[in-house]
Amino acid sequence: MARWKELPGGLDPVVVEFIGQLRRLKDASGLSVHRLAARTGYSASSWERYLSGRLLPPTAAVEALAAVTCTDTGADTDTARLMALYAAAVDSWHRDRPTGHTDADEDEEGGEPLPNLVPRPVTRRRLYLTAAGAAVAGALIAVAAMTEFDSGASAGSPRTAAVAHPxxxxxxxxxxxGSWYAGNSDTSSDVLEVDMSGPEVAELQCLLQRAGISPGGVDGNFGPLTESAVISAQKRYHLDVDGQVGPHTWAALRG
Known part of the structure; x- marks a missing residue:
């Protein structure tokens, strides 16, 4: 049986109960994370996130775990209760999201992330994106400050700073x-993953949409619906299923 790490503090009790149930089912299956990934079709890295409390899994992953446990142990898993608990955990996450939270903050192999209680590993790519975002934000603030006053305006004439729009x-x-393009990016090699945003993600969403796999809209944000669509595409084209987009997934979608 796995020696589980303590869940992050501050989680809603219903979320804690749901993750605890996932851990019990995984223990009952007797499978390693990698074997569980092979049996369910969801990557080992995704299961590690689900079981560590960083991410709520998609419905299909929960059902797959219950089915594997039932098949391997002969135990009569109460799937209805499990799914009711899952629905309550997801509802708790949506209810507790901060105002202004969008799908860009979400992390769904179609999973649904928990509130930002656990810092995610800072990859070099993410560090670059964060730095770039900070630079853009700083530039916008500087422009707004400069345009607040017009040198030709008389004293007492207010000026309104420009407001950035999505x-x-x-x-x-x-x-x-021989390849399809959607007008947002020509990349065929950039690696995309959950939490990333920008024209490359919009290009991905357009290509998924063209393939008949809905990413939930084209907003340039790699959220849970986009990851779920990527997984569906990877299964369709017989690629490694990891929810991330690399050269092979780009080639399949552009082909």
């Missing part, structure tokens, strides 16, 4: 040299 992405499909 970027609107569109899908303009063209076929070039």
């Amino acid at each position: 970027i609107a992405y569109a899908c303009t499909y063209v076929r070039r040299h």
Whole structure:
């Protein structure tokens, strides 16, 4: 039986209870995380996140774990109770999200992340993205400050600083040299994963949409619905299922 690490503090009790039930089912199965991944179709890294309390799994993953446990042990898993507990955990997450939270903050092999209680590992790519975001934010603040006053305006005439608006992405499909493009990015090698955002993610969402796999919209944010769509695409094209986008997934979607 696995010696589980303590769950992060501050989680809603219903979320703690649900994750505890997942851990009990995993222990009952007698499978390692990698064997569990092979049996359920969800990557080992995803199961590690689900079982550590960093991420709520998608419905299909919960059902798959219950089915594996039932098959391997002969135990009569109360799937209905498990799914009711899962629904309550997801509802708790949505209820507790801060105002202004969007799908960009979500982390769904279609999973649903918990509130930002556990710091995620800071990869070099994420560090670059954070630094770039900070630089852009600083530039916007500087421009707003400079435009607040007009040198030609008389004293007492207020000026309104410019307000930034969300970027609107569109899908303009063209076929070039045997590959499909949607007008947001020409990349075929950039690695994309949950929590990332930008035109490359919008391009991915457009290509998924063209393939008939809904990412839940084209907003440039790699959230749970986008990850779930990526997993569906990887299964369709017989690729490694990890919810991340690399050269092989790009090639399949552009082909």
